[in-house]
Amino acid sequence: MTLPATGSTSPARAHRNRWARSGRWSGWLWVVPALVMYVVFVVRPLTLTFQYSLYDWNGIGVARWAGLDNYLTVFTDSDLLKIIGNAFVLIIFFSFIPVGVGLLVASLVRRMATGLFGTAVRTILFLPQVIPLVAAGIAWSWLLSSSGVVNQVLRAVGLGGLARPWLGDFDTALPSVGMIGAWVSLGLCTILLITGIGKIDPSLYEAARMDGAGPVREFVAVTLPGLRREIGVCLTVTVIAALASFDIVYISTSGGPGYQTTVPGLEIYRLAFAQRQVGLASALAIVLMALVLLCVLPIQRLTREEKG
Amino acid sequence: MRLSRSEQVTGRVFLILLVLVTLLPFVSMLSAALQPRGTVPTGLTWPSDPQWGNFADAFTVANMGALLKSSGLIVAGVVPVAVVIATMAGFGLGHLKIPGARFVFVFFLLGLTMPFEAVITPLYYQIQDFGLLNTRWAIILPLIGLFMPFGVFWMRTHFVNVPAELSEAARVDGSSTWQLFWRIHLPLARPAIASLTILLFLWTWNQFLLAIVLVDDGTKRTMAGALGAFQGQWGTDQVLLCAGSLLILTPTLIVFLIFQRQFIKALLQGSVKG
Numbered sequence: 271m272t273l274p275a276t277g278s279t280s281p282a283r284a285h286r287n288r289w290a291r292s293g294r295w296s297g298w299l300w301v302v303p304a305l306v307m308y309v310v311f312v313v314r315p316l317t318l319t320f321q322y323s324l325y326d327w328n329g330i331g332v333a334r335w336a337g338l339d340n341y342l343t344v345f346t347d348s349d350l351l352k353i354i355g356n357a358f359v360l361i362i363f364f365s366f367i368p369v370g371v372g373l374l375v376a377s378l379v380r381r382m383a384t385g386l387f388g389t390a391v392r393t394i395l396f397l398p399q400v401i402p403l404v405a406a407g408i409a410w411s412w413l414l415s416s417s418g419v420v421n422q423v424l425r426a427v428g429l430g431g432l433a434r435p436w437l438g439d440f441d442t443a444l445p446s447v448g449m450i451g452a453w454v455s456l457g458l459c460t461i462l463l464i465t466g467i468g469k470i471d472p473s474l475y476e477a478a479r480m481d482g483a484g485p486v487r488e489f490v491a492v493t494l495p496g497l498r499r500e501i502g503v504c505l506t507v508t509v510i511a512a513l514a515s516f517d518i519v520y521i522s523t524s525g526g527p528g529y530q531t532t533v534p535g536l537e538i539y540r541l542a543f544a545q546r547q548v549g550l551a552s553a554l555a556i557v558l559m560a561l562v563l564l565c566v567l568p569i570q571r572l573t574r575e576e577k578g
Numbered sequence: 579m580r581l582s583r584s585e586q587v588t589g590r591v592f593l594i595l596l597v598l599v600t601l602l603p604f605v606s607m608l609s610a611a612l613q614p615r616g617t618v619p620t621g622l623t624w625p626s627d628p629q630w631g632n633f634a635d636a637f638t639v640a641n642m643g644a645l646l647k648s649s650g651l652i653v654a655g656v657v658p659v660a661v662v663i664a665t666m667a668g669f670g671l672g673h674l675k676i677p678g679a680r681f682v683f684v685f686f687l688l689g690l691t692m693p694f695e696a697v698i699t700p701l702y703y704q705i706q707d708f709g710l711l712n713t714r715w716a717i718i719l720p721l722i723g724l725f726m727p728f729g730v731f732w733m734r735t736h737f738v739n740v741p742a743e744l745s746e747a748a749r750v751d752g753s754s755t756w757q758l759f760w761r762i763h764l765p766l767a768r769p770a771i772a773s774l775t776i777l778l779f780l781w782t783w784n785q786f787l788l789a790i791v792l793v794d795d796g797t798k799r800t801m802a803g804a805l806g807a808f809q810g811q812w813g814t815d816q817v818l819l820c821a822g823s824l825l826i827l828t829p830t831l832i833v834f835l836i837f838q839r840q841f842i843k844a845l846l847q848g849s850v851k852g
Binding site for chain 1: 589663664671682704784816
């Protein structure tokens with residue numbers, strides 16, 4: 271981000287100073303409406319979440335001070351730890367697979383095709399970004415069901431022994447949910463990376479080839495550094511989507527079987543509105559928010575351009 | 579840079595593969611939606627006698643007319659207000675450099691990565707206190723607030739990059755801040771505003787969590803929330819579920835295909851800046 275130079279001297283300066291005195295504070299009027307909505311519907315609830323997290327409260331009766339007990343539960347209860355772990359497993363699918371596949375395709379395609387082919391490809395790859403995640407969940411639940419396409423294909427190629435209800439199977443439920451998330455971000459990441467690779471100076475590639483670099487060296491020495499910013503963007507967006515996932519899980523598995531696919535977002539919803547453990551739900555919410563920041567800030571730091 | 583012919587071909591093959599994977603869920607839903615009602619469809623099989631009438635059934639069952647109206651009302655309540663106040667704040671923070679602008683901006687940024695789940699519980703009690711549970715206001719008002727971190731960030735980024743000289747020239751002419759904004763800055767900000775509008779439209783239309791927590795009545799929800807309710811009710815009727823889901827998706831797809839250039843631009847910029 272570039273900031274405009276400050277302290278410019280111009281003929282308008284005298285005028286500006288006068289305006290500055292009377293007008294600068296009235297400039298706050300421009301910001302107040304947004305600030306009010308933000309404070310009322312984000313900052314106040316967030317403060318309350320923190321406050322609730324320190325109490326034992328069923329949402330109706332009298333709240334009892336609990337100190338850090340709820341946080342202690344979050345970090346020691348085996349189910350809750352598993353649930354937090356699930357969110358991290360989802361990062362592999364929501365983030366690493368789309369970025370990996372995107373990088374592969376981008377380095378093969380190099381430049382986004384123009385013309386009708388390019389437009390069609392782009393439009394289709396963006397479809398998963400436009401439809402609600404709920405719809406993605408419904409479509410994939412059908413695809414992965416016992417009589418769905420995935421099993422149909424497996425049977426057709428003679429691997430019928432592997433066929434199963436993917437989202438209902440204890441071992442495959444979480445990876446299957448992950449694949450839904452991978453499908454959603456695949457297109458966005460691929461297009462972002464292709465756009466980014468098109469901006470890398472072609473002479474860098476020519477130089478690498480003249481030095482006798484093979485495709486792998488070329489990828490490591492030229493493509494990866496050149497795409498740092500785009501990779502950072504993809505990772506940031508998808509890691510947040512993985513850690514804070516809710517819609518896809520709610521629709522496709524409701525967290526089951528057992529706690530196999532339960533994620534923090536879903537557990538917060540359940541604890542707060544079904545089990546009436548508002549304090550614990552709130553502590554989990556604060557932990558989730560902290561985890562998102564803990565994951566996103568290093569990504570930003572590592573992938574930002576130095577001059578930024 | 580010249581790519582060898584074989585490289586180009588491999589690239590294309592991969593792209594086409596990706597396209598097919600992306601389309602597969604839609605095609606598989608369509609093939610199920612066209613099977614006769616009451617049958618249990620299997621995998622991807624084109625029906626011998628496609629039952630296009632299933633869509634008409636789903637239209638009635640899903641109460642599509644009411645759903646469209648509801649989502650339309652929610653979008654109309656959220657997007658214009660959110661875009662206007664975010665633009666004003668972006669102008670104040672990015673261009674007017676009001677005292678404390680930096681501090682206020684960082685304050686907004688704090689909300690940028692916050693998952694909605696972090697505030698959903700208190701929001702529920704707050705909306706209950708306002709007496710707004712089960713009304714569309716329960717979705718509209720919080721969404722405006724929740725969109726502010728991104729909206730303000732987005733618009734500030736635009737206004738910060740507008741050269742200060744532009745305003746200084748106008749100041750000499752004696753324009754008020756309002757005239758300055760209206761005549762000079764608003765026209766320049768149009769592309770940024772257009773992208774923000776598209777993104778907020780999508781995020782409102784597809785909002786699920788707020789809809790299922792704050793509004794019980796499916797016909798007062800967003801499209802995504804309604805789809806969730808539809809699945810809950812017809813989850814066992816695969817044929818109708820697929821027909822209904824595709825139907826509920828259609829408005830988004832139509833809007834997307836009409837404005838696809840703008841959508842893709844907005845989504846690409848949105849993720850880069852967000």
